[in-house]
Amino acid sequence: MTIKRGVSLYSYQNETFLGKMTLEDCIRTSVELGAPGIEVIGEQTFWGWPEAGVADEKIAEWHQLIAKYGAVPVAHDFMLDYKRxxxxxxxxxxxxxxxxxxxxFGARLGVKYLRALVSIAPDVLVAAAPYAEEKGVKLLIEVHAPLHFDHPWIVRHAEAFEKSGSDALGFLPDMGMFLAAFPPVWKERFIRNGVPQHIADYIVKAYEDRVLSEYVILNVREMGGTGPAxxxxxxxxxxxxxxPKRMLDYMHRIHHIHGKFYQMNTDLVEPSIDYAKIVHVLKQGGYDGYIxxxxxxxxxxxxxxxVDSVEQVRRHQEMLKALIDGPATNAIAA
Incomplete structure (x- = not known):
């Protein structure tokens, strides 16, 4: 068993919005990068979803492209913004x-997993689980920052899932919750938006020092920061x-992972997310799904x-390949 690699087509949102990449381009490119697993957001890939249905010919085109390039349909991200x-x-x-x-819809696409927004209540997912079982798919709540595996809302989901006894319920961790450092591209954008250099430097250092956010906000106010600051x-x-080690307690219900990243440098390093540590933990837990x-x-x-999303994804995939193919160690990362 080994960790498998894929791409969320959300990664190519700039290119698809501007008409630079078609669905075929997205699937072909991902496979060429060694990442045959394909994840889609219905609203991005299939015009009119979910308010309008998706025509059979569009689903047929999807399957034709999947077959043509030897790709694997992995996940469909659905929204359910029930509050609005x-x-x-x-x-x-x-x-x-x-x-x-x-x-x-996910069954029509042939995916195994459906990403559920973290705002969805556990009892709603539990009620939908029998139908998911019938259709052969799993509903995975996305564990996304600012939430994490020790957050009461996620614990409540875990308890509900276990009580239900359904194997169709699980988790989809988003690697953005393991933000080890303030992303350089964030800092640079905020400076371009008008944040004074000394305030930007302070915020980055405060993040590094794990200073409570409310204190940082107060200090920035006292430093004269307004608006962008x-x-x-x-x-x-x-x-x-x-x-990342907190994933180990939930590994039996972790079936898919979002490999969130904000920038990949030319040395194939994501400067704000410690992927070496993350992949190490996933190996420890025996994870064999897709990232x-x-x-x-x-x-x-x-x-x-x-924006060159393809180059960024290429670098991310090269990094993942090296980490996944690299030797496992016996000790869990500190």
Missing amino acids: YKGREMPFDEQVASIRKDID LAMAETLRHNAAYE CSEYEGNRWIEDAHE
């Missing part, structure tokens, strides 16, 4: 029905360097630089 549905909160039964609709400080409320690259650095550079 048509100006009202969606009732429980409608939430379950909405998930069943996404389960049907406070926005930069606010990022500390929503990001932290949580511990799908999820590039989100585009929004931090597009004001100043041409």
Whole structure:
């Protein structure tokens, strides 16, 4: 068993939005990069979803491309923004029905996993689980910063999943919750937005020192920071360097992973996320699912630089390949 590699087509959002890459381009490119696992967001890849249905010919095209390039359909990310549905909160039964609709869609795509937003209540997922079992897919709640595996909301999901006894319920960790350092591309963007250099330097150092976010925000105010400076400080409320080892207690329900990254340098290093430590822990836990690259650095550079998502994903995949193929160690990373 070994960890497998894939790409979330969300990584290519700039290129697809600007018409530089078609669905075929996205699938072909991912496979050429050695990452045959394909993850999609319905709204991005299939125009009109979920309000409108997806025509059979579009699903046929998807399967034709998957077969043509030897790709593997892995996951469909669904939203269920039930708090803002048509100006009202969606009732429980409608939430379950909405998930069943996404389960049907995922089954049509041939994926094994559906990413559920972390805002979805556990009882809604438990209620949808029997239908997921029937369709042969799993519903995976995304553990995404600022949440983590010790957060009460995630613990509540874990307890509900175990009580249900359903194998169709699990977790999808997003590697952005293991943000070991303040991303350089974030800092550079905030400076371009008007944050004074000394305040930007302070926030980065405060993040490195794990200073409580509320103290950082207060200190930035006292330093005269306003607007962009406070926005930069606010990022500390929503990001932290949580511990990858916490995944080990949940490994029996972890079936898919978002390989979040903000930048890959030419030396194949993500400067803010310790992927060596993460992959080490996954090996310790016997994880053999996919890690799908999820590039989100585009929004931090597009004001100043041409976005090259393909090159960024290529570097990320090269890094993952080296770490996955590298030797495992006996000691769990500290």
